[in-house]
Amino acid sequence: MKVKIEHGSSAIDVEGDLDEVERVLERWWTPQPNTGAVAAVDDDQSAPDGEAKKPRRTSRRANRVPRAATGPTHNGFDADEVVARMKNDPRYSQFLNKVILGPKGRAEKVKLVSWFVGETPLTTGNVHRVLQGIGVKMDPSNVSRAMSGDAKHDYIVTRTGPQPTYVLSIMARTNFEQWLLDEQRTA
Structure with missing residues (x-):
């Protein structure tokens, strides 16, 4: 399990078993009430049914290489x-x-x-x-x-x-x- 909590300029990333994550958070992270802390949990080790999760697929947009801003274009114009x-x-x-x-x-x-x-x-x-x-x-x-x-x-x-x-x-x-x-x- 992986947990990331951000609050203002403070942030904490914890990775490990549920017990380890809880221990680290109890010891090192004490959020103030109603401060709007945001927590993101990524349990990438196993799915609820016990099977391993499939890795996330990157989008086609993320794999694109940006076109150079200079030089000739496809029609030879510079x-x-x-x-x-x-x-x-x-x-x-x-x-x-x-x-x-x-x-x-x-x-x-x-x-x-x-x-x-x-x-x-x-x-x-x-x-x-x-x-x-x-x-x-x-x-x-x-x-x-x-x-x-x-x-x-x-x-x-x-x-x-x-x-x-x-x-x-x-x-x-x-x-x-x-x-x-x-x-x-x-x-």
């Missing part, structure tokens, strides 16, 4: 490389002022990434990783809403494979570029 190119671009200050820090909404932030990569098909996850890299805090669901809802008429959607991919249409790309780089041309 968000870190795009972030580095954006930050080293001489027009980055305009990107920063007009879109990243500017008053524009999520659709423009997503279009910035789509415009910058050109005709490379992007998933919403690709766009989300780039936005995180340049310091834009946006939930993946909001990236998806921006691409498939707010600006759905600006994207060409391909639904082959596990996730749809998005490419900014030529007209939307031209309009966005004209708006984004307007101050640079007049200055």
